[in-house]
Amino acid sequence: MTTKIKEYSSIVGQDVIDELYLLAGKLEGKVIRNINSTKVGGGVAEILNRMISLLEQLGVDARWDTIKGDEIFFDITKKMHNALHGVDVEISLEEFMYFLEINRKNAKEMDFTGDIFFIHDPQPIVLVEQRESLGNKWVWRCHVDFTTPKEEVMAFLKLYIEKYDSAVFSAPAFARKLRIPQVLISPSIDPLSDKNKDLSQEEIDSVLEQFGIDKSRPIVTQISRFDYLKDPIGVIEVYKRVKRHLDCQLVLAGGGATDDPEGVKVLEEVKNAAADDPDIFILLLPPKSDVEINALQRASSVVLQKSLKEGFGLTVAEALWKEKPVIASAVGGIPLQIAHKHSGILTYSIDGTVHYLKQLLYEPEYAKGLAQNGKEHIKNNFLITRHIKDYLLLFLSLYHGGDIIELNSCIH
Amino acid sequence: MSNEFRFFSETHQTRLLGMKAKDPIQLLEGLRKIPESSMYYHTHRFLQQHYRISPEPPNDFAYWITNILGLRELGESITSVDIVNIKSIEELRTRYIKKLEDHILSGKHISGCIEGHEFHFMDCKTFVFQTDFAANTLAEFTEAMEKIPITSICFHIFEPRLRYQKRENDFSIWLRDIGEPELADRISRMDPYAFTLEGLRKKIIKILRRDDCFDNEN
Known part of the structure; x- marks a missing residue:
């Protein structure tokens, strides 16, 4: 349409x-x-x-x-x-x-x-x-x-x-x-597309239910294909270190692994790194999962984009548009989307990401302020x-x- | 003679100059070479792209020096150049160059950024156009101020002195012409760089309504 x-x-x-x-x-x-x-x-x-x-x-x-x-x-x-x-x-x-x-x-x-x-x-x-x-x-x-x-x-x-x-x-x-x-x-990004349009709470809940994610506990999400450059293993390490201090769940969701030999290998390594932690959700999504991605981003307490290299990194804009606090690596086009401590958090390492993730989960009001500024910035510029x-x-x-x-x- | 104030607005195309800096020396070299439109872009972009966010940081140079090079003292020194008291882009350029030269000559830290975090010089081509807002009286002017696009406020407040070499902002010039020198003075005395753009709109409206007697700066 x-x-x-x-x-x-x-x-x-x-x-x-x-x-x-x-x-x-x-x-x-x-x-x-x-x-x-x-x-x-x-x-x-x-x-x-x-x-x-x-x-x-x-x-x-x-x-x-x-x-x-x-x-x-x-x-x-x-x-x-x-x-x-x-x-x-x-x-x-x-x-x-x-x-x-x-x-x-x-x-x-x-x-x-x-x-x-x-x-x-x-x-x-x-x-x-x-x-x-x-x-x-x-x-x-x-x-x-x-x-x-x-x-x-x-x-x-x-x-x-x-x-x-x-x-x-x-x-x-x-x-x-x-x-x-x-x-x-x-x-x-197109705010009226399936990936970014408004969703009802029922639609969001139904996606969480579909994947068995607990909506009553904090959800930390990274949306990206399973690729070394997106550092999914690093994200799991961040989650494990934060989890020592506060309860949360991790969602790693993306597509594109099946026809890419390296993607399959990365996915295997990610699964191994997650081991049997029931609070890590590794979701290999089929094409046309835009509504599911939208719902996962909207359900998140914090969105991560811990890429090692990035073209532009529009997933950051997508998350900010949904008024989510974002912690992302200062690579590619991400610094254009986030001004550090104004509209999100820019990090350079696993240590930095752990530090700020704890801060945003402990201080939801601070996180909310960043998210509001982030949404405004995306509205005006992306x-x-x-x-x-x-x-x-x-x-x-x-x-x-x-x-x-x-x-x-x-x-x- | 007509007293009409016609509100204009602006929009910018961002151009890439293909030049980058990885340390204070290269930044200095770039500052000496870049066109005025680049100086304007790097000192006003942040303000215009983050128009409801807290007014800091004020410009790209200071942001990069502070956050990427980690040179807080130099960053603060660039930040503290009071653009509101600067009469031309060239004067601004001279002030920044002097600060950088002083830093480099003092033998302080001049090492570079990590790869991928260089400062990229850009500039802008500005397109100016009329809006359909106009005012003939102070009442109409105040009413329009609530409705005009935020980019119109940018155009009439920031551009006149630095890019059109006018003595003050367009609003104050018009207010003087219609016999409101006190209002003109108060808008002229404001530091527009200390506000968010929406905050600036509110402040101007308060001044026009003479509703700001308890505010500090006027």
Whole structure:
């Protein structure tokens, strides 16, 4: 079901929605063509699905095309993706050439009418070669964690990135030395989605009952896939050390382990670390468990995100949106979501996490204050309405130079 | 002559400068190079993104120095630069640079942060637009103050002096024009950086209603 833009006004306020209409109005007559590599599956397709619909409702002519490729092409782009994440993979010259060939083949078949070409991720990056003959605006949107990319892949991509008018990254650490403007657009959560919408106490209780969790005792939760980088073993150690002082339960819930050999291994290790403690709940959730995740977060006394490395870490925003006190590692995009001791707690170690977890469980009033501030921060900065605004500003910025732009118009 | 005050509002696009610092020396080098829009961004972002939270910490530089580098004395020294008494972004830059230079020259702690916790320099492109709120009288102005977006208060209070080189905030300028110099003075004398934004709105409304006679600062 398509969410209506007006439904967000009760959450963010009518003035925020009015501002979106005002900015969208400034793009009247412009055609924005989004291009990525798939319409189904994956985070980018999910974002585009939602964004295109909301932009259309605001009156923006936003379109969405995909490039075509065969198995070889997508194997190469998968390798590139891993290399950008810092994984040590070899990409041969032939593979780079094949990547170019498929992009150029797509360029011959694509509809290039439009004013702004919004290219998502590396797969279609070479399409920018058309810019010279077409003369319109081109933006490259990188959804990938760019903190430690492999230099040879980065050098190859840079040849194309610098042909764009602007590049967009999700976190400050992803910025590079480039000759074009770089814009920060953080990801967002949708407060009306199954994962974040309000739930009744009955719905929450029913999920707790389903998993045998005791709602009368404190619940400490970490939602994440079973991955070393999310440090689930560290979380169990934190819980065990806190449990010496006060009664609580630990919920480790996530999905994605079955088709990932490393995930299966991590899950086994987590189970071993939990041993036979009846107050540790290890929940391997199937896909589409959004309501269950929502309920577990809402039932929690404290939410942890003790990752060792993180792209953006939107589970933090999800928990804060539910007005939960959060203790999270100061990695990736998490410090953007939490100001230490204002809207949550940032930690650097197991010792620190133990210290603050005890404090938040012992002092629920203090925890409540953090959670209230956290929710307010997410409301102002990490909801989908802010994300749409950033996209509108991005498109407008392509036509306006300078640091201060006067748009000079009334909100209708 | 019309006395209309037209309320404007603003929104910002955040840009990444591709520069980072891992210690006080690199922070100093960055401060010398960054554009004014970056100085403005790093000294006003926190205020505008956390507008109902306690006003501390006031800026990104102080926050990073204190919480990431653990240099509390230097952090406090940066925090204590009274932006309300600064007339331009360049003056602000000079003050911060001097504090950093003094720290470095004193031979105090200058080691760096752990990997992944660098200071990333950013700036902002600001989009300004009219709202449909306007006032011709003090009563209308006070009523509008309750309804305008919080970003409108930011625009009229923080931007005029630092980014438009005006002598004071827009509200005070207009109040003087309509013959309310006392109200203008009181709004001008306030330190807006000591409030949350919603707290600032309430304070301005109290001043306009002359309801704040027991408050300390006026």
